[in-house]
Every structure is written in structure tokens, then in C-alpha cells.
Amino acid sequence: MRDALTVLIAICCLGVFSYSQTADDLVAKNIQATGGITRIKAIKNIRMTGKFEGGGGFKASVGQQNERPNLIRETFSLQGMTAVQAYDGTTGWQIQPFGGKKDPELMGEDDLRDLLLDADFDEPLVDYKDKGNTVEYLGHDLVDGTTYRPVFDREDTQSIGAVAIDPSNSKNVWVGTGEGWVRNSVSVGDGVYKSIDGSENWTNVGLKDSEHVAKILVNPGDSNDVLVCAMGHLWDDNDERGVYQTTDGGKTWKKVLAGTNGSSGCAMLARSKHEPKTIYAAMWDFRRQGWTFRSGGPGSGLFKSTDSGAHWIAVNESNAKGLPAKPWGRVAVQVAPSKPQVVYVNVEAEKGRGLYRFGRQRCDMDQARCQ
Secondary structure, eight states, X not given: OOOOSEEEEOSOOOSSXXXXXXXXXXXXXXXXXXXXXXXXXXXXXXXXXXXXXXXGGOEXXXXXXXXXXXXXXXXXXETTEEEEEEEOSSOEEEEEGGGTEEEEEEOOHHHHHHHHXXXXXXXXXXXXXXXXXXXXXXXXXXXXXXXXXXXXXXXXXXXXXXXXXXXXXXXXXXXXXXXXXXXXXXXXXXXXXXXXXXTSSOEEEEOTTOOOEEEEEEOTTOTTOEEEEEXXXXXXXXXXXXXXXXXXXXXXXXXXXXXXXXXXXXXXXXXXXXXXXXXXXXXXXXXEETTEEEEOBTTOEEEEESSTTSSOEEESTTTSTTOOOSXXXXXXXXXXXXXXXXXXXXXXXXSSOEEEEESSSSOSSOGGGGO
């Protein structure tokens, strides 16, 4: 299952590398190597079936059927019952008989988001800009431009939720393990890894019980100052979740923003390189169970720091008029690269869910509170 909308083209280039080459050039070469856009677009449907086997003789049948443009139906059958998740091009619905629900129901936002990734018929690289995906060129090696070289295959986990490159030194690479888009088939990680030689070698630098890391921010002015957005356990409470900071390059960590309860962790971090001391953190109260998923609760919220993460204040109706009423679910936040005073927030809520924009340019508050 593909769980990330951001596709990172890493360590690839033409046989004779040119520094004028762009990520678009590499994407085009990759598509050509897989058959070319004409042959890819000629495929109209795909059907896959298989078996899932677990411990103690556990066996289930799984299936997936895709049709153009982006229709999908996934099944999981066990002991005469079949769970179904489907998207018809407009609506996502599911049947979950293992939780006693035999009638179709609409899917929640997080499960639907993951299903839409699986429904992408042509994979993330084809027409990636139209899909809202991002391709970043991270480095190169002298290969033929379509070959990928694994750089994180000797570690204890293969599940990655976040990658960050030090803006001051591209040889410093940080990886947060554990998928950030959590569903019942999610894979966990074992903390944060750091490389100081451009991803050739890695060292686990801590936060091993965080299980899921959604974001890492490296201070553009200080390579040793790093913030980690730790989501925490999906299935139970744990302490190692929230926003953590190191000021010594990963030797020690301090929790600088904690959730209000054991099921709340960090879902997103954002800052502008023009104002690196100002940081936004989205906290998320969530819990997965075998038969359901809870997204939202008293621990979900948005927070702001103006001193590089040392102190935080909650962003709410008193200082950012127009946000929906709580409780919230998952929150995504991003600072406009061109105008660090402008912030975009996507809020999951029972009423008023959607994308919000606030900052000096458009604000219902006085200028002092609109900073």
C-alpha cells in the first residue's frame, strides 16, 4: 500500500550527470523505462488476489480491483465474512462485518485518503503535478537515470514516515521511522535515525518508542537544533509522543510539547526558513481498534511557538477568529514559503471542516493578534 503523497526521487541520474537536470527530467525517464505513457494509459483495469497468513494458522483471502479513472474495490475475507472498502469516483464506502456492521457506510477521512492512494491507477509519478504530489531531487549517483539504490535497507525497520535534509549541510540526513498515515495495516518504526555522510550510514539517535514520526524540522541556522513530530502508538497509550527537540544533534531529546492525554501525539510541524523561530505544531488525539478508528478528541489542536519550540500557546478562537468549534480531528498546517505570516490549516471537525487561511494579509482580528 502506498501511504505517502510525496515521492522522493533519490540517488539517481544519467550516466553522464548534468547539474542542469531537473526532477521532471528524471520522472520522464522513469516513466519511459516502465513502458512509456502511451502503454501505461492503455491499461484499463487491474485485478489482484492473494492470501494473507498470520500466526496460529490465521488465513484470509484478499483482493483488489482497479478500473480507470480511479475506481477501486478492496476485500478481506475471513471465516465466511468479507470486509469491503470501495471508491466509485465520488464516494468512499465500506462494509465492516468483523465489527458487527453488515450494512454499507461512508468511510472516514483518514481511511478514504489511504484508499484514494491505492486507487491511483497510474502510480504517483504519472501526472504527479495534477495530483498534487511533490517530487524532490535529493542527490545523485552515476547510474542510468532510472535505477534506484536502497540506502536504508540494513536497518531494523523499513517503515519511514519523515525525511529531512539539513539546509546547512546536505550530508546530514534525518529519518523518522513509522508510517505517518495510520490505518489497521500500518507499519511501526523504532525512532529517529541520522546520517552524516549523505545516507551511506545511519545511527539510531533515540525516540524508539514513538512508533510513528510524521515530520522532522532542521533549524536552517543550526544543524544541531532539530524538532521531531512524534505521533506515538496507534493501538494504545504511550508517553513518547508529542514534539521533541534536540539541540546537540540527537545526543539528547527533550519533550517540548506534550499532548493532553496518552492518545494524543503530533501530526504535523511547520516553519518558514525566513522566520525559523516561529513554529506551528498540530496535535492529534486518535486511537485505532480492530473494529473502528477514532480520529479526534480533547487532545487535538493547533499550537504556535515564537522561540524555536521552547514555549507554546494554543491557537484557538480567542487569537485566531474563524476556526471551527472543537473537538477537532487531525490537523494539517503549512506556512506559506513566500510570506511566513500567512498560514494554512486544514481542520477535521464535525462542523466547519476544511482549509483555513490566516495571517496579516487577511485577518478579522487586530494587528497585534494577527502576527
